[in-house]
Every structure is written in structure tokens, then in C-alpha cells.
Amino acid sequence: MFHRRLALLLLASLGVLGVLGLRLAHLTVVSHDTLRERAESRLVRSTWLPTRRGAILDRKGRVLASDRPAYELQVEYRVLDGSWARREARTLARRAIAEAGLGREALTDPLSTAFESALRSHLDTAWSRIAQIVGVEERELRDRAGDVVARVERMHDSIAERRERREIDRLRRSERPLTTGHLESLRRQAGAPIAEQRRPHAVLEDITDRAAFELLRAAERSITIVAELEYFGSFEATVDLLPGVEVRDVSRRERPFERVVVEIDTSTFPGPLRTAEPIELVVERSLDHLLGDIRGRVYAEDAQRRAEAIGSDQEFAARALTADGTDLGQYRAGDRAGATGVESAREHDLRGLRGLRRTRVDTGDRTETGSRAGRDIRVTVDAALQARVAAILDPRLGLAVVQPWHENEFLPLGTKLAGAAVVLDVDSGDVLAMVSTPAPFAPSAAGDDSAAPDDPEQPFGPGIDPNINRAISVPYPPGSISKALVAAEAERRGVYNPRSGIRCTGHYHPDNASAFRCWIYKRFGVTHSDDGRPVLLPESLQVSCNIFYYTLGERLYQAAGRRGISDAYRRFGLGAGFGFGVGPEWPGSIAASISAGGERPINAGESRLLGIGQGPVDWTPMHAASAYAALARGGVQLPPRLYADTPPTDPELLGIEPATIGRIVEGLRKAVGEYGGTGYDMAVDGVREVTFNAEGVSVWGKTGTATAPPLLHDFDGDGPLERTVVREGDHSWYVVVVRGRRGGPSYAIAVIVEYAGSGGRVSGPICNQIVHALAHEGYLRGVPGGAGEVASSGTRP
Numbered sequence: 001m002f003h004r005r006l007a008l009l010l011l012a013s014l015g016v017l018g019v020l021g022l023r024l025a026h027l028t029v030v031s032h033d034t035l036r037e038r039a040e041s042r043l044v045r046s047t048w049l050p051t052r053r054g055a056i057l058d059r060k061g062r063v064l065a066s067d068r069p070a071y072e073l074q075v076e077y078r079v080l081d082g083s084w085a086r087r088e089a090r091t092l093a094r095r096a097i098a099e100a101g102l103g104r105e106a107l108t109d110p111l112s113t114a115f116e117s118a119l120r121s122h123l124d125t126a127w128s129r130i131a132q133i134v135g136v137e138e139r140e141l142r143d144r145a146g147d148v149v150a151r152v153e154r155m156h157d158s159i160a161e162r163r164e165r166r167e168i169d170r171l172r173r174s175e176r177p178l179t180t181g182h183l184e185s186l187r188r189q190a191g192a193p194i195a196e197q198r199r200p201h202a203v204l205e206d207i208t209d210r211a212a213f214e215l216l217r218a219a220e221r222s223i224t225i226v227a228e229l230e231y232f233g234s235f236e237a238t239v240d241l242l243p244g245v246e247v248r249d250v251s252r253r254e255r256p257f258e259r260v261v262v263e264i265d266t267s268t269f270p271g272p273l274r275t276a277e278p279i280e281l282v283v284e285r286s287l288d289h290l291l292g293d294i295r296g297r298v299y300a301e302d303a304q305r306r307a308e309a310i311g312s313d314q315e316f317a318a319r320a321l322t323a324d325g326t327d328l329g330q331y332r333a334g335d336r337a338g339a340t341g342v343e344s345a346r347e348h349d350l351r352g353l354r355g356l357r358r359t360r361v362d363t364g365d366r367t368e369t370g371s372r373a374g375r376d377i378r379v380t381v382d383a384a385l386q387a388r389v390a391a392i393l394d395p396r397l398g399l400a401v402v403q404p405w406h407e408n409e410f411l412p413l414g415t416k417l418a419g420a421a422v423v424l425d426v427d428s429g430d431v432l433a434m435v436s437t438p439a440p441f442a443p444s445a446a447g448d449d450s451a452a453p454d455d456p457e458q459p460f461g462p463g464i465d466p467n468i469n470r471a472i473s474v475p476y477p478p479g480s481i482s483k484a485l486v487a488a489e490a491e492r493r494g495v496y497n498p499r500s501g502i503r504c505t506g507h508y509h510p511d512n513a514s515a516f517r518c519w520i521y522k523r524f525g526v527t528h529s530d531d532g533r534p535v536l537l538p539e540s541l542q543v544s545c546n547i548f549y550y551t552l553g554e555r556l557y558q559a560a561g562r563r564g565i566s567d568a569y570r571r572f573g574l575g576a577g578f579g580f581g582v583g584p585e586w587p588g589s590i591a592a593s594i595s596a597g598g599e600r601p602i603n604a605g606e607s608r609l610l611g612i613g614q615g616p617v618d619w620t621p622m623h624a625a626s627a628y629a630a631l632a633r634g635g636v637q638l639p640p641r642l643y644a645d646t647p648p649t650d651p652e653l654l655g656i657e658p659a660t661i662g663r664i665v666e667g668l669r670k671a672v673g674e675y676g677g678t679g680y681d682m683a684v685d686g687v688r689e690v691t692f693n694a695e696g697v698s699v700w701g702k703t704g705t706a707t708a709p710p711l712l713h714d715f716d717g718d719g720p721l722e723r724t725v726v727r728e729g730d731h732s733w734y735v736v737v738v739r740g741r742r743g744g745p746s747y748a749i750a751v752i753v754e755y756a757g758s759g760g761r762v763s764g765p766i767c768n769q770i771v772h773a774l775a776h777e778g779y780l781r782g783v784p785g786g787a788g789e790v791a792s793s794g795t796r797p
Helices: 002-031 032-041 083-100 105-134 140-171 179-188 209-219 299-314 314-320 343-345 385-393 477-492 518-526 538-544 544-559 562-570 604-611 619-634 658-673 760-778
Strands: 046-047 063-068 070-075 200-207 221-229 233-240 245-249 250-255 259-264 279-284 355-360 366-369 419-426 431-437 683-684 687-690 697-713 724-740 745-751
Touching: 063 083, 083 105, 083 221, 083 233, 105 140, 105 209, 105 221, 105 233, 140 179, 140 200, 200 209, 200 245, 209 343, 209 366, 233 245, 233 431, 259 343, 259 385, 279 385, 299 314, 385 419, 385 431, 419 760, 477 538, 477 544, 477 619, 477 658, 477 697, 477 724, 477 760, 538 658, 544 562, 544 604, 562 604, 562 658, 619 658, 619 724, 619 745, 658 697, 683 760, 697 760, 724 760, 745 760
Parallel strands: none
Antiparallel strands: 046 355, 063 250, 070 200, 070 245, 221 233, 259 279, 355 366, 419 431, 419 745, 683 687, 697 724, 724 745
């Protein structure tokens, strides 16, 4: 029996030793590297060094957005309210007794008191040192710290009172008796620290760069303090030279073109809007749709996007990561992140890389990786031209306001009109201007959101959302500006003989004079073939004959079904976005089917409507400008480009014969430059005025008056069934290509004004002034009137 018990005891001991051995093996072999790394990390103090976000520049190198370095002094709340010395003293006392091997608990209280006295004396010295570094009186610094403590304590007391009241109400509803013990426990719980009592607080804002870096260096240093006990001698401890001090980078994003003064010569405006002297207009936020916003908060999605970029881009990873894989651009508490626009689209380039200083606590050895500023991003937009175009679209000048000569039957005189304009360099595809009005409201105090479209301060009326970039985000029916594209496809497919023409009958169906009518028949009861001649392609564009394009639309349908007419649009870019990344982009659609998630069949009737740019088709002003730029290149597609560092895209031949392009351009030239052209002139107060009056320029293009769906608005928020029609009528288009008569580059301009009616009478004068703006900014060779630039920050030119 004894031997059996001894054997069992031996086996149990061997089992315990085996378990301990396995655990020791796991710690020394399996987990050795991890545990060693964890222990080593506790001996290393890491200090992040500030960096700078990259600037955004325009095509001429003007600064559109840049960081102004700014730093603030923050101090942990435990240091501000004095509790740091008391808590730290207890920790140091326990550590000192353990290191001395005394094991006498009786020494804890007196030793803690001695350490607390030494720590409070050290804090007094630290406050003096901080005041000297930042260049303020110590008393002012302490007063600021006291103000922070008073504010946080008031907040804590208020929250504690609400907590206590809420818990008492809860207990009463449960009908449980409220004992004295319950109340004491409840008060302790209600008095628990709040978040503001656990984090640093700003004591001094906007300290100098010199002070910031000196504080950073001082915050890395340590000092030895001594606690003296009468019978046991001295006890030493190491503490931070500046306890609880942090220097936070609070750089501000400045935009020199946020507010500019533009001088506009109105002598070339329609007669009633001309003034004896130029008008100075303060233009605000004309670049906001493009530049976007920066958030003062970082979301999980931001970190996820960055991790994905590092994982997929080796060049980016090599730039951002240290040898041990630390991301120098990682998001930290209090960081900013691009939320919209270029600030978001190029966040990874703009975001700088912090420096990293690592110091071993045991040896004092130090390694440092220097910080690197974010990359500067250059956009193709010209800030001065952008501001000038924004001024032209500003209702204060009168061009974007309902006027008597507009003959708008739906909107009252004086109604402010929303719209957009795009200017492209034909040769390169560069976006020179991309303006959308109204401009966004200034960001709210929270820094994240702009005013809602039904904000009572919205000057354009309900339903007009200022936060939408109308140049690229809103679907618009193209109307007659698309007739040039339909003509190109008709000749390409051989369904139109350029020598035979098409007779204008006034209405497409011989037995139905109220449907599929030509605009001239609808308005005046005549046709474009009253003299008996058929209409040829150039003339069809000059006079914008609907019957001609109803016929082409149906012929394309008969020849190739759905693709016959859809290719007329897709060949010129409809159905594709632009990849700018500055906000939502509408790719354009034709016969879209929401239920099928794609496209639906097109019938013959819709094909006729599509021939004049109506029916189930929509696109954006950027599409329109790009399509006309492709015509100007002789049938070569080149996607619009917004970033100067974007590699050139290979041009795409559209397969359109040069002779076809020649006939189309001739028709567009006649539409703008010859009497009888729909875009040639307009009646203003009974006087005929030519639309384009800049000297020394060659202009060709097309007007468009596109029937638009009504604008609905939900005033009380009850849902889509309760929406009210707030605007209706036609959208006003004008798209042109302009060049100086002495040669040089060409520029495509697309203008749309929402619910404004006639393309020629509304968008025409706006387009004309954009031509003058191009001349003023020196883009049109040999054109008189070219001058200087707008002035930023509200200064005069």
C-alpha cells in the first residue's frame, strides 16, 4: 500500500513537472521572440515628429490649398488638477520599497508623502520651464490650466448629477427600497470620472514652431527626484522632465482663392445689363466643389483605405513604411483626413509622413527617421479663369437671372438660376475650369457638413442643392447639342447620304401634326423646306431641324437596332465616368433600366426622340464639352484630365471620316456665325444682338433647349409622395469650340442653366462671356482685351 501511494505521488509530481516543463518550453521556444519583442518595446520610447500636408496647386503653380503650421500645448488632466503627483507618489513609493528589499509596509505612507512633496516641487519647476519655453508669464499659464480644470469639473458635476437622478428614477420605478447603502453606492458610481478627466487638454494655442520643437525635445527627457526619510535615507526615482506635456500639430488648411475679387467689363453684355464702369464682384468658394473638405475626425474607413493602398502599391509602401513595417503616415488621434474633392481623392499623396524618434530607456541610444511633407498635387484648373467663370454665372451680374428677353413661361422675373460650365483644352483634354453654381455653403462648425438644400438661407430657393457639382454629377437631357453626334453616327453607318438631304415637313407623322414636330413649325407654323429644297447636314445643324434628326434616329434604329442610336452617344463618352475622384460622377445613361440594373430595349419612337437628344438619355456638361472637343480633334477621343501628374491617355480614333467632321463643323459654324443660325443672335428689348461679340475669335457650336423633368422638393419631410413641384420647363444648353483667328489652341466650352428655357437667349450670353474670360486670361492668341489675373483674399487686382 505504501509503495503504491509513493508511486502515485511520484507520478503526480512527474505530471506537474511535465506541465511546467511544457510551459517553460513554450515560453522559451515558441513564444520567445514575441515575449522578447514585448519586453524590448517597453524599453523603447517612441516620439512622433510633426509633418505637413501637401499643397494643392493650379496649372500655373498658384497655391489653392496649403497647411499653415500651427501647434498647441496640451497637458494631461491629472497634471492640471494636481492628482498626478498623488497617484504617481504611491506608485514610486511601492517601487522604491520593493527595490530596497525592506518589505516594511509601515514605510509606504510616509514615503508616499515624501515622494508627493518632491513631485509637487518638480511640477512647479516644470511649469516655470514651460512658461519660459513658450514665452508667456507663468501666472498666465497656471490661470489657463485653472480655467480648464474649473470647466471640466463643472461638466463632471453636471453629468454626475444627471447620472444620479437617472439611477434614482430607475430604482424608484423598480419599486426597490432606497437604502442608505444604495444611495452611497449610487453616488460613487455617478461620480465616476468622465472622458474629459482622462485626456490631455489644450492650455496654450498657436505656439511658435521654435517653442513646439523645444517642448518636444524637453518632453523626451527625464529627471531624477529624491525623497528623504529621516531614518532610512534617500530614495530616488526617474520621472519625465515635463510630466503630461504633449505638443499637438493643429495645422490649419488655408485657401488663398477662397475669396477673390473679379473685375468684369459689362460692355459686351446684353444691352440692359451693360454698365458704364466695370463691376467688381467678390466671388467666394468657387473652387470648393473641386478641392473638397478636410475632416477633423478619422474614421475606420480612412485607415482601411490606407492599408489597402499600402498593400496594393509597392512604391507607396516603400515610401510610407519603415524597415520594421511601421507606417509613418498612420492615422492617430486628432488627425485630419480628406473628406471630399481633391483632398480625399489624393489623400495618400497629400498626407505627410511623420518622423519617428526612438530612444532606449536603459541605454539612451537614439534612432531617428526624419519627417517628410506630403506631396504637392497640381490640378489642370486655372484658378483665375475658374473665379472669372464663377463670376459670370453669379446671379448678381444678371446673366443667370430670369430676364424679360428669356421668355421663360415658368419662372418669374428675377429668379436666380443654377447651372454649370466646363472649359477644356482641346489639344490635351485638360480641365481649365469646372464651375457649379450655387457654390457650396461654408462648412459647419463641426467641420463635416454643409447646409442642406432646404436651408432657409439658401438663396436659390428650395430644392437647389449647393453641395452637388453640377458639372459632373447631375444627369441632364442633352437636347439639340447632341444632334452633331447623331449626324456623325448616321454618316458613319451609311444611313444618310450627304448629297440628298432630308426634307423638313414640320411634323414627322403626315397624319398627326401635333407630335414629333420641328421647333420652327411648332412656333411659327412653317418648315425649313418651305422653298421645296431638302435640308442638308450643315444646314440641319445651323437651323437645328428636328425632322432631320427624327429621321436619322429612326434610320439608325432600322439599320442596327438599339446600337444604331446608342452608339451615337457612347462613341463620344456617354456611359463612362471621368475618374476624377472629386465627388460623385454621373456616367450618363441611355434607356437605363433600374429594375434590370442595366439597359432596356429601345423602340422606334424613342429612337426618333434620341435623334434630337430627348427621351431616355442623359449626360453631364463634362460629357458635352468632351464630345465637342473630340469633334474639334477631327474625331479623336481624349478623356478629360484633371491632374497634371496623370499620364497622357492614348487617343482613340472614333472612326468618323474627315469629310463628315468637316460637314458637321461647317454646320456648327453656321449655327453660331451666320444669320439664321439658332445661336447667331437674339432679340433683346426689340433689338437684335449677336450672341458672340469677341473680336479676333473663331467660334462654332450648338444651342440646346432640352425638355427637363420637373424639380420636386419635399418641404415637410414626409417622403417622396408628398413632394411639390418647385421648378419646371426646359434646361438651357450652349456648347462651343473657340480659337483665336491667328491660330493656337482651341477650347471647348459647355454651359447649362437649369430650367432657364432657351439655349440661345440664356446660355448663349454666358458662353460668350466665358470666351471673353479666356481672352482676358491670355488663352486666345491675338485676341484684344487679354489682361491680368483676379486677386485673391479679397484684394483688388
